[in-house]
Amino acid sequence: MMTFIKKHKLITIAMLAYLITLIVSPEIFINAIKQNSAFLLEMLEILPPIMVISSLISVWVPNDVIIKGFGNTSGIKGKLFSILIGAFSAGPIYAGFPVAKTLYDKGASVGNVVIILSAWAVVKVPMYLVETSFLGAAFANTRYLLTIPLIIVLGYLMQRIVKRKDIPVSELDNEITEIYENLPQRNCGACGYTDCHDFAKAIKEGEAKMDECKILSRSKEIV
Amino acid sequence: MTTIILIAVAAGFFLWSLIKSRKKTKESLKIAKGLFISTAIQIVGVLALVSLFLAIIPPELIKKVMGGANEAVSVLWGSLIGTVTIIPAFIAFPLSKQLMEAGAALTAIAAFLTTLTMVGFATFPIEKEYFGTKFTIYRNLFSFFAAIFVALLMGVML
DSSP: OHHHHHHTHHHHHHHHHHHHHHHHOHHHHHHHHHHHHHHHHHHHHHHHHHHHHHHHHHHHSOHHHHHHGGGOOSHHHHHHHHHHHHHTOOSOHHHHHHHHHHHHHTTOOHHHHHHHHHHHHHOOHHHHHHHHHHHOHHHHHHHHHHHHHHHHHHHHHHHHHOOGGGSOOOOSOHHHHHHHHHSOOOOOOTTSSSSHHHHHHHHHTTSSOGGGOHHHHHHHHHO | OHHHHHHHHHHHHHHHHHHHOHHHHHHHHHHHHHHHHHHHHHHHHHHHHHHHHHHHSOHHHHHHHHSOSOHHHHHHHHHHHHHHOOOOHHHHHHHHHHHHHTTOOHHHHHHHHHHHHHOOSTTHHHHHHHHOHHHHHHHHHHHHHHHHHHHHHHHHHO
16 A cells, blocks of 8 residues: 555545545536546547557667767767757656766767757657647647757757856766666656656665566566 | 547557567567556546646636736746646646647747746756756756747747
8 A cells, every 4th residue: 555655646646636625525526527537538549559659669769779879979960869869768858867968978068968958858759749639730840840940059059158067077876877777778667667767766775676677677588 | 630640650650660570569569568557547647636626726717827918928927837847748738738728828838838848947956966057057047938939939820
């Protein structure tokens, strides 16, 4: 019970909130349930194909393939690669911090790091599809077309303002970093944690075990 | 309509993968299953809370804040709300649709979506640890204004 609550904080909070609403105002409760079922039905149609596309990208475009192609960090090619790294990676922007930092340590410029992070946040293949389904193709296309050039401008501006000496060289938490480096870094979320970094932290704290990683255990089966 | 396109894209990609490599396709299905279960649990929780929130908050308030007469103010509100909230981008899209139906302006929603993913109030300390204070402040600040800029331009174009 306790582990369920800890792992599914949100749903526990939601259940409590609904319980309170039911007692305080049954009318609002019924409205919320109606609203909720409409939402859920729509999600159920969209979620499975998105998951299939996301995981196919994970399998066919592994992170290290893109990172290896990142050799050329300057010029247009570097910028294009930076956008691609962001676009084909999974997870929210904070999952991108360790990846971008690794590339920075390997010599990527400040500008390209900013482009990677911004693209990671906004330019996403599966997310684009979800956006099109809900808000329409015109909305999604315009937003992407306007944002992508702006991301490059953003990288240029940041490059001028932030120098290499402004960025700390410190290792965050050696143990977590070490665990993290042994993970596939796909941020697939199949283990139940948001991203590999969260999972690495949970392993360090003894909450999770390495073999809970679906990708790692999968490669073991093949060996 | 777009849902059909979405399913078609997934099916096409899946078939291509199946022809290319049966093993890799199997792997991807395993990941997809895990991904689906973990995301579904999360989504059910967030959607339930959002629905409750929308049932309690009157639509007029959303209309007033994110769809007022002064569009610039609505955009500012949209980007501020996006900055302070952290919800998975997945859920942000159905939520945005719902907000728009409740009267929020398109531009405010665009600003909300961009700052939601690009600007992080809650992730500020994490980013600072990796890239330092100066980098973090400037990146978030510039991204915030970029989001407003994109939103206003979208208002002109759409």
